[in-house]
Amino acid sequence: MKRPSPSILLTAAALVGMATALPAAAQFAKPEDAIKYRQSAMFLQAQHMGRIGAMVNGRVPFDAKSVAENAEVLAAVTKLPFSAFIDGTDKGTTRAKPEIWAEKDKFMAGATKLQEEVAKLNAAAKTGNPEQVKAAFGAVGQTCKGCHDSYQKPL
Numbered sequence: 001m002k003r004p005s006p007s008i009l010l011t012a013a014a015l016v017g018m019a020t021a022l023p024a025a026a027q028f029a030k031p032e033d034a035i036k037y038r039q040s041a042m043f044l045q046a047q048h049m050g051r052i053g054a055m056v057n058g059r060v061p062f063d064a065k066s067v068a069e070n071a072e073v074l075a076a077v078t079k080l081p082f083s084a085f086i087d088g089t090d091k092g093t094t095r096a097k098p099e100i101w102a103e104k105d106k107f108m109a110g111a112t113k114l115q116e117e118v119a120k121l122n123a124a125a126k127t128g129n130p131e132q133v134k135a136a137f138g139a140v141g142q143t144c145k146g147c148h149d150s151y152q153k154p155l
Contacts, residue, residue: 031088038084039094041077048074049140052121056130056137064128071118071125071133078118082111095153110147117143 028034048070054060055067085100085107100107117140124136 027083028086031086032092034084034086034089035092035094035096038081038089041081041084044077045074045081045144048077049137049144052125052133052137053141056134062130062133064125064130067133068125068128071122075115075118075122078111078115082108095155097151097153100151107147107151110143110151114140114143114147 028037051070052067052074055062085096085104087101090096090098090101117136121133121136121140124132127133
């Protein structure tokens with residue numbers, strides 16, 4: 001199966017990203033739509049983190065081009081899920097804890113921190129240096145973990 005090119009993925013992410021410029025309530029017809037949207041965005045993040053992680057951790061050979069492509073997509077998709085944590089989406093099929101809405105500013109600061117760390121990973125990936133990528137990847141992972149520990153219910 002042929003993988004879509006990074007430019008196609010980035011174009012798709014950009015189109016979705018433009019939708020985030022709309023007021024959050026206008027984006028989703030039902031709370032379930034917002035939940036599905038953010039879960040899909042988080043799934044994409046996990047997929048691209050997993051691909052980079054496999055190379056960083058030596059499970060597959062390091063491929064600088066692949067790391068750079070995945071980091072670029074990750075930089076786009078980390079901007080997507082956070083507009084979908086709107087009122088009324090704390091119930092239903094979701095692992096989101098109520099603390100997200102009780103600590104909205106802190107939660108959104110975590111989203112900003114994630115985007116900053118992913119931007120650093122993206123820059124490191126462009127160098128092709130495995131050690132720089134590994135360090136930046138670790139920082140992204142710790143940022144993800146911090147948010148998940150505080151705001152995500154266990155499986």
